[in-house]
Amino acid sequence: MTIEVSELSKAFVTGRKARRKTVDAVRDISFSVAAGERVAFIGPNGAGKSTSIKMLTGILHPSAGTISVLGLVPWQQRRQLAMRIGTLFGQRSQLWFELTPRQSFRMLGAIFGLSDQHLVRRVDELGELLDAGHLWDTPVRSQSLGQRMRCELAACMLHEPEILFLDEPTIGLDLLGKQLFRDLIVRLNQQRNTTIFLTSHDVADIESVAERVIVINHGEVIYDDSVEAMRRSLFATKYVDVGLAHPAEAPSLVGVTIAQHSPTMLRLVVDTEAQSIGTVVNAVLSSLPVADLSIADPPLESVIASIYSTARTP
């Protein structure tokens, strides 16, 4: 396994004197990640995501438990680990604000012990891979956030890391910028087998990038499965969207509720444990003037919201 976490905990002491209390940011979490996996590590605000990722990268010391990343103990072998992983925090920068990315890459190349020739070749490669070579000679201060994030990604990829830790990498990007960024991450994973460990609040990041989701809430892992399994196992629900040729009454069926009904459109929410999709489709086709019909999974957003709310402590 590339990452192995066992009974990991982190407690912070907050407040002063009489009001001092201990907050358990992470409580006894355990999971493992194989080489080449794309894992989304998600949870609501304050769930312990960033704290966990910072312990995995050696930035924070845990209060209890064990971590092995590429066979190294992050907080004890931080510098060795940093040579083999890349970290991108959406709110932090490795680039010099007044300098061009190429100048920053030169400094970072020296930090990672890359030879001049290797660095030049690598910068060219990343320029092609990230479609960002034209940004290398524009000072960071003059770049848009989306452009800067591409340069940041290049900076953390310079030394060809085996794992990329991405903490809210698309925060602040516009829709197009986010999509480009997600495509880049998937391409990096597919071309180089780079393990991706991602935290994000953006459901589209999870859908586009991750194959597997680990959900953390109140410092505990409450779900760990594939993105598809998450949808299917947690929501035995399907949406049947019917386009109507002309206004009509909706059929009444057990296990089916009407979510939306207009003269031209009908959305049925089907509880597949109470009613089969086939029966519902047959009933719709035989009793309604169907112009169009589609069956969809509920949006991942509502699945995740459901997981968060069911796991909420009283």
Next chain:
Amino acid sequence: MNGLQATFRGACAQAWANRRGFWFEITVMILNDLVWVVFWVLFFHRVGTVRGWNTNRILMLQAILTTGGGIVLGVFANARNIGRLAADGELDAALALPVPTLAYILVRKIQALNLGDTIFGVVLFVAIGHPSPSRVAMFLGGSAIAATVLTGFLVLIGSSSFFVGRNEGSELGFHAIVMFGSYPIDVFTGAGRAMLYSVVPAAFIAAVPARLVDSFDPGLAAGAAAAAVVFATLGVVAFNLGLRRYTSGNVWKL
């Protein structure tokens, strides 16, 4: 070129990127320091001497203080920021790199404003210090001791933020050492004077090195060198212990 050298080069390039601003800041600081020189010249012109201190001695003290202080606050500009970086959780980017964290932070930022201090200090020494090879050597050595003690002290008090979670104490410490360091040490007596040789080592960032330039004393030189080693060691130890308690944060910075 190793990682720290490269980082220092990056910091130089960053400071130099806005050349007009660079020279403007240096000029402003030189003018500021000049005001102090004028003040002390007028003061001693009026009062003569104060406990053995006269115009020449105080100007030598100013030359050492501005040279050493300028090296710390200009070249290792983050020495003063460690408390804020620790309290606000801004060390993540440094901790994500395969470099010794404290050294990296110290060389990561150059403050042009305080380079003006160093330029001023050197020019002042040349103007009033009767430079000879031995006096130049003592001036350079004294400035190095002053810079080391000040860096160690700033890192030490800055590291307290790891433990108390706030930065006000380290800011107070900074102002205290610079203020006490800029006065003739002999105006302080008793416990106050002892404090300036220990808890707040203001004596070692100006008065002691200045005395070494004027009249070299091997015992005093050894004491000053020992103080530099002690405060540098305390700073490194406190910082590394503090890192274990580092809590990171979510401040949005570039």
